[in-house]
Amino acid sequence: MTLGGIAGLIAAVAFVALVGMVAVPLWKTGRVLDELRQTVHDIGEESVPILTELQDTVRVTNGEIGRIGQVTDEVAVLSKNAAALSENAAQVSGLLTHAVGTPVIKVASLAHGIKAGFTGGRRRPAELEQEA
Template identity: 50%
Template sequence: MTLGQIAGLIAALAVVALVALCAVPLIKFGGVLDQLRTAVKDLDDSTVPILEELKGTVTATNEEISRIGLVTSDVHTVSEHVTEVSGRANELSKVFTETVGTPMVKVAGFAHGVRKATAAGRAGKLRKSVRNSR
């Protein structure tokens, strides 16, 4: 063998050794990629049911929110009606006071005066005061 052939053989052995050394990490990297692919598949398999359940939850929540909107609008309507009834009751109270209350106070005052005068008359005070005034 010539010196060039020996050098070529050494170079070929070096390339084979280098390929063998590079093949080991590449094989391990392939295993890591397989595990990664399996993990992503498992994640996908477990995520789909969770997303379906989440979709159902969001739908139910939206329905409840729309019901709450209806309830709040009903409460607002009832509140407006209560305010209107309260205002009308206030007006009715004022009308009652003006039409019935004031005359009743006057009648009560008159009745009290008559009662007092009658009681004083029975005691003789009224007669004495009438005699003294003449």
């Protein structure tokens, strides 16, 4: 063997070692890519049922929101009617007070006037001091 042959053999062994060193990271990268492909495939298969369930949930929620809107409208009408009823009750109470209260006050005043007329409308000084 000549010096050139030995140098070629050393270069060939170095090249094989270099290829071996580069092959290990490439092989690991290939495994990582395979795992990534499998993960993407699994996510695709699992996301379809989740999205279908989410779509059903959104549909039910929209229906419930519509019902809440109807209930809110009905409560607004009920509140408006209750306010009108309260106002009407206040008016009736005022009318009743005026219709019943005024004659009662007049009768009481008349009775007091008649009593004062019979007693002469005079009070004794002791009675005045006791009332004050």
